[in-house]
Amino acid sequence: MDPALRSVTLLRSQGPAMALLAVVLAPLLAVAVLAGQSLGDPAAWAALWRAPQTPSALALTLWTGLASTALAWWISAWLLAQAFVRQGLLHMTRALPAMLATPHAALAIGLVFLVAPSGWLLRAVSPWLTGFEFPPPWPTTQDPWGLGLIVALVLKEVPFLLWTAASQLQREDVRRRWLAEHSLAQTLGYGPSRAWWRVVWPQLAPRLWWPLMAVLAYGLTVVDMAMVIGPASPPTLAVLAWQWLQDADLAVNAQGAAAGGLLALLVLVGGLGWWGLSRLGLRLPDGRRGSLPCTSNGPSGSRPGTPWAWRALVLTYAAILLALAVGSVAGVWPFPRLLPEAWTLQAWRSVWASAGTVTDTLLLAATSSLLSLLWCVAWLELAPRHWDNTLRPLLYLPLVLPGVLWVVGLYGLVLRLHWEGQWTGLLLAHTTLVLPYVLLALSPAYLGFDPRYRGLAASLGHGRWHFLWRVKWPLLRRALAASAAVGFAVSVAQYLPTLYVGAGRWNTVTTEAVTLAAGAQRSLTGAYAWLQFVLPVLGFALAAWVGRPRRFTVSHP
Secondary structure: OOHHHHHHHHHHHHHHHHHHHHHHHHHHHHHHHHHHHOOOOHHHHHHHHHOOOHHHHHHHHHHHHHHHHHHHHHHHHHHHHHHHHOOOHHHHHHHHHHHHHOOHHHHHHHHHHHHOOOOHHHHHOOOOOOOOOOOOOOOOOOOOOOHHHHHHHHHHHHHHHHHHHHHHHOOHHHHHHHHHHHHHHHHOOOOHHHHHHHHHHHHHHHHHHHHHHHHHHHHHHOOHHHHHHOOOOOOOHHHHHHHHHOOOOHHHHHHHHHHHHHHHHHHHHHHHHHHHHHHHOOOOOOOOOOOOOOOOOOOOOOOOOOOHHHHHHHHHHHHHHHHHHHHHOEOOOOOOOOOOOOEOOHHHHHHHHOHHHHHHHHHHHHHHHHHHHHHHHHHHHHOOHHHHHHHHHHHOHHHHOOHHHHHHHHHHHHHHOOOOOOHHHHHHHHHHHHHHHHHHHHHHHHHOOOOHHHHHHHHOOOOHHHHHHHHHHHHOHHHHHHHHHHHHHHHHOOOHHHHHHOOOOOOOHHHHHHHHHOOOOHHHHHHHHHHHHHHHHHHHHHHHHHOOOOOOOOOOO
16 A cells, blocks of 8 residues: 555544544643652752651551552452352442442541541440540541541542442453353352452452552542541641642742652552562462452352441441531530530521532533543544553553642643633643543443444444444443543542632632531531532432433334
């Protein structure tokens, strides 16, 4: 073929994918480069190491981030094993949308309402059991050991890992193959539980690498949850970096950027260390495969159902949401009364008076999730598979880079575009963070779509667009709607980009909730935190309605 003709053919076939890549990769790389440029000040690094809080903050960050990630990983794996063996995976996934819809900050605030010295748990047993007439001076929240933060992170990340694993297990091609292999292992003498750890888990665990890295990165770099329930003196390194970044002194500001660079290094080292441990754990001394120990053989006829730990997790979420709801309408509430003496809607009237905050939140979340979904569908449809596999690490940059460092790069980009404090800049900030989650959520279903449908449609004389509009996208509408709902929830939960890129001119329910959590306005804090939960739940409910199965009625003459 003539070289010029070959170039034209290649451009026609891969040109749209190249354009899509440029649209997203340009801002991502620009943000990463600008964030990296902020790390080039040797004086800032020297000041970071001289700061008296740095060693303690670094130790707390490593402890809370690594412990929460390990616990979330092991608990998720155990729950998956139990649900798979008991055939309860479908029942578990029904409750996941409500858990995923609960923003990190709202969950942390609700957990504080439960476990604080004046919280519901202690009120329930006082004074008849404890003898307390006044709240005891116990560090149950913002404890110096970071235990409250670890609990909050585990509660939030276990549903995310379960949901990403379920999206793999629900792929028709994968599910049928793994079920057959699991059954075959049982015919060889393995019990259902041991067959899971020997056969299914070693194949599933590598597919959860990027979700796990997102959990690890968030655990090491979280700011909003750490401000609500984490240690305060000293705080974690991410909170310390955020405090320095907000300082008016440029030298202190550069020190905060250096702390963000140190967090990025921690994420990189932690990810490499986890990968190395998983490689070493693929072949254990006794010949078992998998990164977790095998449990004892279960009975060959395990009863369908869900494990008790899952029911406990659901009840914990329910208690947290109930605490938020009651707190939002509580008036006078002396300790140790279990319920308030007076009820008031004053907090909700204040929320209603600031309806612009809710409108901005909804508009940002809907627009960023829609743009991300459109791009992801176009990318998965047009990009060659080897492009997608090669470029995934770059597309997932916002997942693994520390939030405090990412917003530094974002702020530098919007400054150069003259979008500081503008809605366009805020939309750019939210979309760059939403898109990786939408891509992560949509990929398993989209890439697992049976290609034989395409051949069948072509054999009937239908072109590509007819196949997409009438066959593929209708069959994938549940996955498409769920991915958009995930993006909507991620946007609602954004705290750092809204505060930093918005330059204080734009408020969302998350920024209001986190700011109020530092004060003593329980009812107003509960109202905004509850609203933080309600908005994503509405998004998931809409996604469930859009993705519901079709029902055909046949009329007889």
